[in-house]
Amino acid sequence: MENFIPEALFSMLERRDELSVAERKALESLSWRQRSYGDGDEIIPERSEPTESCLLVEGLAARSRQLANGNRQLTAVHVPGDFVDLHGLLLKVMDHAVMALAPCRMAFAPHSEVRRIAAEFPHLGRLLFMTVAIDAAIQRNWIACMGRMDPLRHIAYLVCEVYCRLDVVGQVKDRAFDFPVTQSEVADLVGLSIVHTNRTIQELRASGHVTWQGNQVIVHDWDGLARLADFDPTYLNLVRRPR
């Protein structure tokens, strides 16, 4: 893939710290390989041992864990700009799968090269690993949502988070964004049954803070929604500062 420029990754990182020209060039210099996936496709299988890190360029993806009882839990959502598989670089064996929630374009770069630029540019390396730490922070919040929030607030929180993360990469227009997931997928995100998820989404609509029809979500009243969900974006680290 000649001359692939990971723009969304730049947005994601530069929202948190400054990237030097050399660092940008280093990221561009990786031998990126691009590939597209259809809705529901498996991007990285559970138990596989990837040799490339992958970056979500376009679309929406999720981490998925299949349980013995047949249930599925989605443990993370990924938006364009997310370096989805740095985890695999550090951990070797996938303990979960990565799947496309919608048609996706992914860009892959060899672990060896990522390791090399991380060693050569320690600050860039820290920024890359920071994205892993941000993923961890997001997951901690999900744990809190699942354990101690009622379904209405939990789903409201999900909307707030996705809104903020999509906004970073310019995918929110006029307080609206595209969220191409079925209610069954939302159920697997929040850990509820489909029926209860449906009723909760209706309740959220009735609260008046959002319109959520088909794949489009419009946030009419951000402050009210954030208050409802007790949403504090600190954990997303949307502050530009030396790291």
Place this chain on the structure above:
Amino acid sequence: MENFIPEALFSMLERRDELSVAERKALESLSWRQRSYGDGDEIIPERSEPTESCLLVEGLAARSRQLANGNRQLTAVHVPGDFVDLHGLLLKVMDHAVMALAPCRMAFAPHSEVRRIAAEFPHLGRLLFMTVAIDAAIQRNWIACMGRMDPLRHIAYLVCEVYCRLDVVGQVKDRAFDFPVTQSEVADLVGLSIVHTNRTIQELRASGHVTWQGNQVIVHDWDGLARLADFDPTYLNLVRRPR
């Protein structure tokens, strides 16, 4: 603190990869500062901006998130050897607190020095950031437990995980370990009410796989317990290989 040797950290890392002499020396050379905490003490406050990373040397700690509705959710347990606050190095502002679940001894090292050795020894840096990725993997599993497992399996899973992690640092003897947490804390770990947690622990005892009296947990039938919890330790990355 002259000549502090982070033995538990060595065990933790060497269980995953080989440490060179230079890397060990680099870790020993940090200007460690040690401090003790009592049961329930706050080690790192929410919203603080730590300038030191902290390592749990002895005791048991947890990450804690306080919600607006007054509820508390514990999002991680930490055992000796865990570099609890690398997150703070990468993320700057704490989005949660770290607290002592039992009397703890912590060792602190300045972020600047940790950054320096990570840059100077890229492989060691990767291993340190690997611990963040392992924390993330653990949290993903917690999400799956909370969302899609019934309480009995969830608590069984917690026992399996703590067992494995304490075993890495030599804290399991004769299939038994010390687990100095109240049922109210277990409730905040798994996201259930105290009453239901109590009943579930009784159910777990009745299954015959474990004895859990006071602070001592004895696992009589590891295979049975792991089968009950659908526990697969892959995500703990307990395999020694180049990373």
Place this chain on the structure above:
DNA sequence: CGTTTAATTGAAAAGTATCAAAGGATGTGG
């Protein structure tokens, strides 16, 4: 030995899952 904290129990209320079915939207082939 009294005081406090933690563990345990019972019963009622609230929340959630499951089952079964009915609408709605979309896409295909005739």
Place this chain on the structure above:
DNA sequence: CCACATCCTTTGATACTTTTCAATTAAACG
């Protein structure tokens, strides 16, 4: 353009799980 199939959303009713409230018992501590 219609008939049909498919997938998703929505609804109602019932069974089950979990929380909450209110006590009681047990253990730890000065």
